[in-house]
Amino acid sequence: MLYQDTKAHDESRQGEAFAPETTSTQVFNKKFYIESYGCAMNFNDSEIVASILSGEGYGPTRNVEEASLILLNTCSIREKAEQTVRKRLTEFKQIKRATPNLLVGVLGCMAERLKGKLLEEEKLVDLVVGPDAYRSLPALIAEAETGQKSVNVLLSREETYGDISPIRLDNNGVTSFVSIMRGCNNMCTFCVVPFTRGRERSRDAYSIVREARELFENGYREVTLLGQNVDSYYWTNDAGDETVTFSMLLERVAQIDPLLRVRFSTSHPKDITDEVLYVMQRYENICNYIHLPVQSGSSRVLQLMNRTYTREWYISKVKRIRELLPDCGLSTDIITGFCTETEEDHQDTMSMMKYVQYDLAYMYFYSERPGTLAARRYQDDIPEEVKKRRLAEVVAIHRENSLRNMQQDLGKTFKVLVEGTSKKSAEELYGRNDQNKVIVFPKENFKKGDYVMVKVESCTSGTLIGKAIS
Structure with a gap:
């Protein structure tokens, strides 16, 4: 997540x-x-x-x-x-x-x-x-x-809350989350989620599509399909004669209406399939953006984390995504200072950041959580000052990558879904493009929920700045 x-x-x-x-x-x-x-x-x-x-x-x-x-x-x-x-x-x-x-x-x-x-x-x-x-x-x-x-605090193997219509609390009236599954079967050693949220179970596909359709009919223009590991979504009806995979679910939601944008999070690198990428190819309203947590660039550390892939395997997955979806935005999670991480391991993470050049990144130093497999198996042996120094170095690379990626969008035109008024000026609106990048532009006569073609004229390391074109 x-x-x-x-x-x-x-x-x-x-x-x-x-x-x-x-x-x-x-x-x-x-x-x-x-x-x-x-x-x-x-x-x-x-x-x-x-x-x-x-x-x-x-x-x-x-x-x-x-x-x-x-x-x-x-x-x-x-x-x-x-x-x-x-x-x-x-x-x-x-x-x-x-x-x-x-x-x-x-x-x-x-x-x-x-x-x-x-x-x-x-x-x-x-x-x-x-x-x-x-x-x-x-x-x-x-x-x-x-x-x-x-x-x-009892955990369940069946509960999905699929029959409950959520009340939208953080309500901008444009974007919303739709939960498609609960729990997680991936026993990453650093993660407490399997112990606090239980085993993985997928929600009824029909209830998901129904909720997304109701959101669209109520004026929402973007849904994010949400799960600890959406690519392992797998629902079978009670009769056992119908099965829905994540690629099939993604297509069903995209078919609700071309004006409904669809995003999803989070993808585990080991589970995202070509079928998902092909569906993303076919539907313009499925955003070209994937959150693909790597956690570490070192195969040795990845093995200790029980991520079930190597550095080389992850890189091959990134290549495949860019082969099928050349303009796909990529984001990631990074942990620095995991148990026994060496300077060589850290350099592997740095080189991974330089190679992939993520558009967005969630970066943090390792914090041992009681009850996790790592807490039981490994000693949290990296001094905090080393963890923080390595984190700062990773952050510095990401900022360079982010600014470079933003600069490459100068002069390009993007379709932007307006989410609201800019925090810095009441005369400006903001929204996101297909690749999940925030774009700010003059308000003119546009409003929340509109799709606007915006030409990028300048940028910061975190925001594109442009002007609407006819």
């Missing part, structure tokens, strides 16, 4: 509170306030939670003082994220002292791992709910209202 420590991308989101911007005529007896941390899946889960709570008479609010229920949807991928959540819980504990009936709960990946500490030792929360237990929220809230501590 898209986790980030070094901010090298405009989509970084950590600890945001959400509520719909649109006005609803529904009257709610109670309000809930929710903050989400970490990956895109967590933000999508918060929308599922909002839907479940709506059925119980709860409405979302951006004002924590209005809330009778405060929820933090948490991430365990980095120690920094856990520290941030603990700090927020301590702040909410102070608010709770002045509001005795206020309930505070932790959702998501920290729930299972730290349930005992959060509930009993530190007494920071009233309820703890794991990623597969959101349907039980109403009962857990009712129990917590009696003064009991409530917890459900």
